[in-house]
Amino acid sequence: MCSLCSALLTDHWTEASGGRRGGVLRVQTVNRVLSHFDLELRDWAGRVYVLHDRKGRSSVVDDLGSLWREAELLLGRPLDPLDSALVRELSA
Amino acid sequence: MLVETTGLADPTPILTETVVRHNYKLDLVVTTVDAMHGLRGEESVKQVAAADRIVLTMLDAVSASNLASVRRMVEALNPSADLIEASFGDIDPVLLLGGGEDRVPEQPFESALHPDVKAHSIYLNEPMSWSAFAVWLTMLLASRGQDVLRVKGLLDVGGSGPVVLNGVQHAIHPPLHLDRWPDDDRRSRLLFITRDIDRGALERSMRAFDSTASVNQGV
Numbered sequence: 001m002c003s004l005c006s007a008l009l010t011d012h013w014t015e016a017s018g019g020r021r022g023g024v025l026r027v028q029t030v031n032r033v034l035s036h037f038d039l040e041l042r043d044w045a046g047r048v049y050v051l052h053d054r055k056g057r058s059s060v061v062d063d064l065g066s067l068w069r070e071a072e073l074l075l076g077r078p079l080d081p082l083d084s085a086l087v088r089e090l091s092a
Numbered sequence: 093m094l095v096e097t098t099g100l101a102d103p104t105p106i107l108t109e110t111v112v113r114h115n116y117k118l119d120l121v122v123t124t125v126d127a128m129h130g131l132r133g134e135e136s137v138k139q140v141a142a143a144d145r146i147v148l149t150m151l152d153a154v155s156a157s158n159l160a161s162v163r164r165m166v167e168a169l170n171p172s173a174d175l176i177e178a179s180f181g182d183i184d185p186v187l188l189l190g191g192g193e194d195r196v197p198e199q200p201f202e203s204a205l206h207p208d209v210k211a212h213s214i215y216l217n218e219p220m221s222w223s224a225f226a227v228w229l230t231m232l233l234a235s236r237g238q239d240v241l242r243v244k245g246l247l248d249v250g251g252s253g254p255v256v257l258n259g260v261q262h263a264i265h266p267p268l269h270l271d272r273w274p275d276d277d278r279r280s281r282l283l284f285i286t287r288d289i290d291r292g293a294l295e296r297s298m299r300a301f302d303s304t305a306s307v308n309q310g311v
Binding site: 069080 | 221223226236265266267294297300301304305
């Protein structure tokens with residue numbers, strides 16, 4: 001893939017609304033979900049987001065699309081939003 | 093630009109191809125269904141799910157009852173697509189390629205003619221947080237993208253008009269913010285075409301994610 005194509009990959013459909021505040025709120029929502037799996041997304045130096053697990057492992061995340069792939073790699077299984085235990089916890 | 097694929101093409105790789113996605117705006121997907129053979133194979137189901145417009149062909153070769161049976165199956169799989177019948181390629185180009193309506197059938201709606209693939213409509217009476225919806229849908233597609241054949245509809249995020257959503261599996265087209273609603277119905281209305289996913293589980297999950305945004309006082 002050429003460098004032009006890779007630069008374009010930072011444009012994600014979830015950024016279409018909400019602006020900067022929307023981005024902050026997406027991180028808050030993400031961390032509520034991730035806490036169910038003992039994961040956390042943190043801002044590093046205001047430049048990138050880094051996903052952490054409780055074992056000290058971490059990975060850089062480009063956008064929401066890549067977040068769940070990285071979370072699955074850290075967790076060793078897909079994170080399913082339809083999981084009834086997760087839904088109960090978020091609804092509480 | 094018109095792209096004609098082979099009869100066995102899976103539409104998703106074309107719609108998700110990076111250079112295409114960033115240099116062209118998708119207008120519509122037209123799928124033809126041979127009324128004599130109906131839907132055969134995984135690819136034909138995906139093609140119908142991805143379609144904005146479906147053309148039933150080979151009408152002269154089938155009985156009225158068989159045609160009605162294929163029509164019912166196609167309508168049940170994708171109730172939002174415009175359905176056109178054409179014999180020997182005789183079709184008005186404007187009807188084929190012109191603008192159409194974005195329909196989400198009235199709830200409650202759940203089709204049950206295909207053993208695995210079903211169309212679900214979800215209506216919401218209150219605005220939903222865009223942030224919560226974005227987090228939810230990206231997570232759903234990451235874990236179940238192969239089973240979410242289509243997502244489309246209008247989402248109320250609290251603005252003067254809705255956000256127009258259109259996606260085929262992992263390919264979510266850039267959402268479009270409208271200045272006003274197309275009609276007097278201000279409810280969010282979303283159509284999902286899925287494989288082996290329960291409608292109730294979809295709605296409960298979506299609402300649970302939205303409840304986190306109310307705590308965050310989110311967007």
